[in-house]
Amino acid sequence: MSFFKKLKDKFTTSTDNVTEKFKDGLSKTRDNFSNAVNDLVAKYRKVDEEFFEELEEILISADVGFNTVMELVDELRMEVKRRNIQDTADVQSVISEKLVEIYQGDEGNSELSIQENDLTVILFVGVNGVGKTTTIGKMAHHFKEQGKSVVLAAGDTFRAGAIEQLEAWGDRVGVPVVKQSEGSDPAAVMYDAVQAAKSRKADILLCDTAGRLQNKVNLMKELEKVKRVIEREVPGAPHEVLLVLDATTGQNALVQAKVFKEATDVSGIVLTKLDGTAKGGIVLAIRNELQIPVKFVGLGEKMDDLQSFDPEKYVYGLFSELVDQAEE
Structure with a gap:
């Protein structure tokens, strides 16, 4: 059974709204990538060099990244040889299968580390303009929908308007925001936020941070101080350090990921604006080259368009037309 047939059996009869969000959100990348692959298959009837x-x-x-492309194509060559595949049309299903393998990486690490019956602290990092504050707001909504109590920490005291923007999201979602004045010590904000979350017996504390990269040493020192304060007040925290990246920036997102990985213990990626790019392959480059799992993706503007990353749903979104046509 081809991998497309397996995906068809799993998703095409599904009424899962999330599957449709992946399909709709990846339409630009699908039109770009799948059309190019279809043209390639039509051009070559035989699999050759x-x-x-x-x-x-x-x-x-498609912004998959040079190193990842070389590895992927080498694996495809070996798989095609092993299966004795001659027809280029049969390679498409193998490509999708290999993509899922890379996206999945170490099994289970795409899940958030949520503490049962205790406070979970999630720290968000990333440069300005990537949608970090919006991501925090949408994730607060995500947790509230699960019935969890949420508190937000306005730790970006550097950017003008950052505190007000987070407060607007707090009002919209209906969760409290702990803040100080602009220019305050972010570590002091985090201390106050942890105390507030504890006193409210909150389940989740989502922490915003400044996004400047001009001076990596200052960034590192500030984040280290913030993390020290959080860990002192909540042993083992932060439980997640999520790096927010803008998918529309392409290879620049990979550069940002490398810098933040050096500066902090990034545990996962949130890739925003995936619906706005035709080059969604950047997800693969980040996952493969940095060994950082993608945990959430932004598939649109709506509150519930921030979704947990699912490798099979992502690949289905890329190849949905071919999956739907898979032979019974």
């Missing part, structure tokens, strides 16, 4: 070379170009143009 020229076919693989053009496939490399397609993957690179």
